[in-house]
Every structure is written in C-alpha cells, then in structure tokens.
Amino acid sequence: MRALLFSGGLDSSALAWWLRPQVCVTIDYGQRAAKGEIAASSALCSQIGLEHRTIQADLSFLGSGSMAAKAVVDGASAEEFWPYRNQMLVTLAAMKLMPEGVSEIILGSVSTDRHADGKAPFLKSLDRTLSLQEGHVRVTAPARRMSTRTLLRTSGFPYELIGLTFSCHVHEYACGQCNGCLKHRECVEMTYPRPKRGAA
Numbered sequence: 001m002r003a004l005l006f007s008g009g010l011d012s013s014a015l016a017w018w019l020r021p022q023v024c025v026t027i028d029y030g031q032r033a034a035k036g037e038i039a040a041s042s043a044l045c046s047q048i049g050l051e052h053r054t055i056q057a058d059l060s061f062l063g064s065g066s067m068a069a070k071a072v073v074d075g076a077s078a079e080e081f082w083p084y085r086n087q088m089l090v091t092l093a094a095m096k097l098m099p100e101g102v103s104e105i106i107l108g109s110v111s112t113d114r115h116a117d118g119k120a121p122f123l124k125s126l127d128r129t130l131s132l133q134e135g136h137v138r139v140t141a142p143a144r145r146m147s148t149r150t151l152l153r154t155s156g157f158p159y160e161l162i163g164l165t166f167s168c169h170v171h172e173y174a175c176g177q178c179n180g181c182l183k184h185r186e187c188v189e190m191t192y193p194r195p196k197r198g199a200a
C-alpha cells in the first residue's frame with residue numbers, strides 16, 4: 001500500500017492525481033491551517049476517487065507555529081517553519097499505517113523547498129531510517145527534482161480542480177497574503193493559460 005502525505009496544496013495534489021496512491025493522509029498536528037488542509041484534501045480525494053484519511057495528533061502545545069517565530073533558522077520563513085516537521089509527519093503516518101501493511105510513504109517535496117527536511121540528503125536518510133525498522137517502510141519524494149510548475153505539467157493535474165487546492169500557511173481559509181497563498185497564485189498563473197475574457 002502506498003500512502004501520500006496530503007495537505008491539499010499544489011504539490012501533493014499533483015502527486016495524488018499523478019500517482020493515484022491507495023490512501024491519502026492529512027495530519028492535523030495543530031497547524032493553523034489544519035481545517036483548510038483537511039477540507040481541501042477531502043474534497044480533492046472525493047473528486048479524484050481516492051481514499052482520504054485524517055490523523056489527529058495535536059501538537060499545538062508546542063506553539064502552533066508561534067514556536068517557529070522564535071526559531072527562524074537560515075532565513076526560513078517564520079510562518080511555515082516547523083523544525084523537524086517532515087520526520088514527524090512521516091513517523092506519524094508510518095505508526096498509523098504500518099500495521100495495515102503500508103509499504104511506501106510519499107512526500108510532496110519539490111526542488112524549491114528551502115528547508116533541510118525537503119532536500120535529498122535528509123530524504124535519503126529518512127528513507128533508510130524507516131526501512132531499517134519493522135515493516136521496512138520506504139519514504140519517497142518523486143517530485144524532489146521538479147519545481148511545482150514542472151510537477152503540475154508533468155502530472156497533468158487539471159485546471160478544473162485548482163479551485164479545490166489550498167496552500168495557506170496561516171488560516172483555515174486562503175488569506176491571499178502569506179507565502180503559501182502567494183506561491184499558489186504565482187504557480188497557477190504561470191502554469192495554466194488564462195481564458196480570454198469575452199472569448200466565444
């Protein structure tokens with residue numbers, strides 16, 4: 001069984017469309033955008049025809065993102081930086097799904113990810129760490145050499161589903177102002193040609 005970590009953002013949505021994993025998992029760890037991510041992921045899976053699950057693991061006692069504001073490392077954006085996030089997400093998904101026979105956990109990392117836990121050395125290390133344990137679960141990031149735009153084009157993700165995707169980092173609705181929302185808009189505008197107004 002292949003499982004995709006699914007936030008409802010452009011990268012994981014394109015991977016869901018492209019790879020059609022057996023299950024898509026959204027983890028509510030107390031992030032401020034959790035409700036928006038769950039709503040988007042659920043709606044997208046319903047449209048694509050994939051199983052969607054939510055794992056509840058409330059870590060908001062750690063600061064729900066405010067922790068990040070005190071720990072800006074290497075220029076990482078405060079609003080989106082959670083130290084050790086990907087290893088936490090992969091571990092939670094593996095803990096939940098290993099008893100069901102999950103063989104692979106897919107991450108939506110892309111080439112433009114700035115944080116160390118989205119880059120090849122870490123991803124290879126995490127893959128090895130999990131594969132050494134019971135269950136021998138593998139960790140993959142099939143789009144780690146692609147930009148978001150390349151991934152959208154490669155996957156063939158349809159424009160008709162773009163409206164269901166969600167990339168906000170700070171609210172349960174798209175704020176339109178955070179780095180996630182700005183990147184979302186830029187990628188969509190540059191990937192999909194705009195219909196001409198008034199065209200018959």
Ligand SMILES: [Zn+2]
Nearest residue numbers: 168175178181
């Ligand atoms: Zn936003």
